[in-house]
Amino acid sequence: MPRMSLRWRVAVAFGLCSVMVTGVLAIVTWQLASDYMLSQREISTTRQAEVNVRLVDAALRSGSGGLDELLSGLSTNPTTTVLLLRDRMWLTSGRPVDPAALPEPLLTLAQDNVPVRQRLVVDGLPVMAMGLPVPSGGTFIELFPMTELTGTLRFLSLVLVGGTALSGLFGIGLGLWASRRALRPLTELTTAASRVARGDLDARLPEQADPDLAPLATTFNATATALQQRVQRDARFASDVSHELRSPLTTMVNATELLSRRRAELPGTAARAVDLLGAEVHRFQRMVVDLLEISREDQTNDGQVRETLDLVELVRNVLIGWDDAPDLEADGEPTLLRGDRRRLERVVGNLLDNAGRYGGGAVRVAVCRRGERLRLEVDDEGPGVPEELRERVFERFARGIRAGQRGTDSGAGLGLALVAQHVARHDGAVWVEDRPGGGARFVVDLPAVEHLSPTSRPLDVGPLTAPSRSA
Numbered sequence: 107m108p109r110m111s112l113r114w115r116v117a118v119a120f121g122l123c124s125v126m127v128t129g130v131l132a133i134v135t136w137q138l139a140s141d142y143m144l145s146q147r148e149i150s151t152t153r154q155a156e157v158n159v160r161l162v163d164a165a166l167r168s169g170s171g172g173l174d175e176l177l178s179g180l181s182t183n184p185t186t187t188v189l190l191l192r193d194r195m196w197l198t199s200g201r202p203v204d205p206a207a208l209p210e211p212l213l214t215l216a217q218d219n220v221p222v223r224q225r226l227v228v229d230g231l232p233v234m235a236m237g238l239p240v241p242s243g244g245t246f247i248e249l250f251p252m253t254e255l256t257g258t259l260r261f262l263s264l265v266l267v268g269g270t271a272l273s274g275l276f277g278i279g280l281g282l283w284a285s286r287r288a289l290r291p292l293t294e295l296t297t298a299a300s301r302v303a304r305g306d307l308d309a310r311l312p313e314q315a316d317p318d319l320a321p322l323a324t325t326f327n328a329t330a331t332a333l334q335q336r337v338q339r340d341a342r343f344a345s346d347v348s349h350e351l352r353s354p355l356t357t358m359v360n361a362t363e364l365l366s367r368r369r370a371e372l373p374g375t376a377a378r379a380v381d382l383l384g385a386e387v388h389r390f391q392r393m394v395v396d397l398l399e400i401s402r403e404d405q406t407n408d409g410q411v412r413e414t415l416d417l418v419e420l421v422r423n424v425l426i427g428w429d430d431a432p433d434l435e436a437d438g439e440p441t442l443l444r445g446d447r448r449r450l451e452r453v454v455g456n457l458l459d460n461a462g463r464y465g466g467g468a469v470r471v472a473v474c475r476r477g478e479r480l481r482l483e484v485d486d487e488g489p490g491v492p493e494e495l496r497e498r499v500f501e502r503f504a505r506g507i508r509a510g511q512r513g514t515d516s517g518a519g520l521g522l523a524l525v526a527q528h529v530a531r532h533d534g535a536v537w538v539e540d541r542p543g544g545g546a547r548f549v550v551d552l553p554a555v556e557h558l559s560p561t562s563r564p565l566d567v568g569p570l571t572a573p574s575r576s577a
Contacts, residue, residue, distance in 0.1 A: 113289060117281030124277025125270055132266035140259055147234060148223060151250045155236035159246045162190065166242045173197065180248075185231060187249035190240075191217065203228055203249060212237055216245045225252065232256045291319050295326060305530060307334035355391050362387050393520060414555065415450065417441040417480050418473050424454040425471065431458065435472035441480050442555045449528040454482070456521040457548050461486035465546055475554060482550040485541045496538050500526040525550075 110118070158180045165176050173190075174197070181188045181200025189205055190197040196205050205213065207228055215222040216237030224235045232252040240246050294311055301309035310330060311323040362384045369377050418434065418441045425431040461468040465486025472483045491499060503519040529536045534552040541547040 113282065113285040116285035116288075117278045120281025120284065121274045121278035124280075125274040128270045128273035132270050136263060136266055139262060143255060143258065144225075147250075147252070147255055151234045151236055151248075152223065154250070155238055155246070155248050158188070158248060159238045159240060162244075162246055163240050163242050166192075166240065166244070174199070183251060185251040185253065187228075187233070189247040189249075190244060191247075192240075192244040201231075201249075205247075208235065208247070212247075216247055219245075291322065295322070298326065298330070302330055302333070305527075307337060351394050355387070355394060358387050359391060411446055411448075412444050413447065415443055415445055415447060417443055417450075417482065417552070420447065420450055421454050421471065421473055421482065424451055424458070428455075428458055430467060432468055432471055435470065435474075437474045439475035440554070440556075441473055441475060443480055443532075443552050444555055445532050445552070446528075449531065453525050453528050453550060454484075456525050457482075457484040457550070460521055460548070461488075461546075464488055469545070470541075476551075478554055480552045480554045482552070484548045485545060487541075487545045490540055490544065490546045491538050499538065500536065 161176065161180070162173075165173055177188050177190060177197060177199035180186075184201060186200045187203045188199045189203070191205075198205075209224065209226060212222055212224050212226075212235055216239070219239035220237075221239070222235075222237040224237075226233060226235055228235075228249060233249040234252055235247065235249050237245065237247045291311075291314065298309040298311050307330065310327045314320045314323045362380070365372070365380045366384055369380055372380060418436045422434050425434055458468050458471075461484055465488030467486065468484055469487050470483070470485035472481075472485075474481050474483070500522050501519075502523040526536055529550055529552070532552055534550060536548065536550045538546055538548050
């Protein structure tokens, strides 16, 4: 069972506390109100019954007759019942009630000249039964209706229960509002940390006036600043080293090419050494170029020229300059996006180069649309990428199962790292999965745009930038 979020736990706690408080108040209110109303009703019925008994006693003592008329006059309410036991005979008036329907203890006490009062239900009607002895002889019982009081108490109970429920809902709402405000700094921290994790080292938390939150914001911002400075220092170091290596590398490349042109004049061992040296020098040169580009990307976000591009045309242009490239597959849907042409061309070129080095060459290149996203798929017919390496292949200097090997086909492990870096700059994602039928499928997912703005049109595809072959 999934665990409830902190926000909802706080809201439920507020709701439960509100229900408990209002529930206690409702119970106390119910007890006080019901006891008071019942007490007042008992007092009024007792007084009324005592007055009626005196009237009946006076009539019996005078012997003037008209007892039936007197009893009828006492039961002014049609739901009131008056019973008089005299000479073992019952006289009734008002709502007809069989004396046998009354509880035996009530009748026994009343006939024993003991005043008695009891709440009960007679023939479905709640009543207050008052039993009093008649001084001149006999037993007087009067049943006062409790319908209005019962209805009042029922209405009061519904109001209290409804108020308790509404209080619980109000407590939940208040808890959600309070938790949202209380967790807002945590949400901002999560957002900023996510931006840093995605490579946006400029993410900072806003300054906090709250003394409890100010140290958190200050500490996070200081940590992010230190991390940014460290990354920039490392990037500058890599850039400086790579830049300084370009001149001697150029000399070494020229010297190696000169030796290669005179390879026929060299003995066999020296010729093989020249071949090996040439391959390694060219590999080193490609690695230095890639390091320069990665270090420039790490140091700044500037320099990215965004324009509206057609992904199909861009990929097709890259394929034109690629030997043995498969035909491009497209589904005919609009494939416009905002991006940096140079970086996107480098993405396509590095994926094709990676397929050629490690997957036996690209066998399928496709561009399709999935809702508001565009997908570029490059399939190869190689052994595929093991699941445990599918994230590591996009790390710098990661060469998968060929790590530690050297040869003319071996790259430096920077090509796919550049792909991931350029795709992330375009708010996209890249991953590798199994190709149906065997091999690997590299997928690039990018956000699409619906329409061209009046001032933004796809530019004509220019000459292809030579891609790096150091995947």
